[in-house]
Amino acid sequence: MEPKTQLHKDLEGTPVNATEYRRIITCLRYWLHTRSDLLFSIGMVSIYMERPTIMHLKVVKQILKYLKGTIHFGLVYMKRPQEIGIFGYLDSDIAVDLDGMKSTSGMTFYFNESLVSWNSQKQQKTVMLSSCEAEFMTATTAACHALWLRSLASELTDVEPKSTTLFVDNKSAIALMKNPVFHGRSKYIDTRFHFIRECIEKGQIVVEFVNTGE
Structure with missing residues (x-):
């Protein structure tokens, strides 16, 4: 998400296709098992699935652009000494x-x-x-x-x-x-x-x- 982004219900905003919006969010949520950097932003846009507007869809598109640019990001696990910190x-x-x-x-x-x-x-x-x-x-x-x-x-x-x-x-x-x-x-x-x-x-x-x- 863009820094300082603040979302709300946007009751006066122009609605978008809620079914398509939910489909995208559902797909994005699968990434949360391995991509901690997406957790906050996807959690935010998930709140507004009941009545999404252009404002919410704009943030979703931003997440998709970020994901496309970081598609090779992932977690790395390496063998370490037995002592655990x-x-x-x-x-x-x-x-x-x-x-x-x-x-x-x-x-x-x-x-x-x-x-x-x-x-x-x-x-x-x-x-x-x-x-x-x-x-x-x-x-x-x-x-x-x-x-x-x-x-x-x-x-x-x-x-x-x-x-x-x-x-x-x-x-x-x-x-x-x-x-x-x-x-x-x-x-x-x-x-x-x-x-x-x-x-x-x-x-x-x-x-x-x-x-x-x-």
Whole structure:
């Protein structure tokens, strides 16, 4: 997608053939098993299959052009030493969904240098009040997934992975995860999302800052 693209229901826009639109989206979704770079954009255009307009179709055509130019892109898996390092990148926008004002979470996880898991989805249950809150909730979801990957890796290799590193680009969210003193500022955040603090205290998860551009 073009950077900063914001889609909405476009009730006043000119409708396009919904059947053809859905057919294209259905075909594109098969690529998501191997192309993590398409996950967010295809997820966005999938929301508007009920009544697609020219605005939505334009974005779909952009995805098809990108796909044509990157048709040889793919994932590479190489044999590595038995020691397994798991790390993940996560990010969240703040109320980019113009229809429901919901945020979208995204995360990717690596075994050593190999990308093995990715996810992008709208935070359905809560409207975020700040970018810090959105990142904090995304980090908690990522921590749960990281623990599952650690358990899976241990079962497959009989080797206990070292601490899983999560890279976050929001310093306020990192401070909130590490420092209980911030509790007064975060009382409005659902209790279940503070699970990541326990993971950090146990040494299962390590949170580090990463520049947004990286």
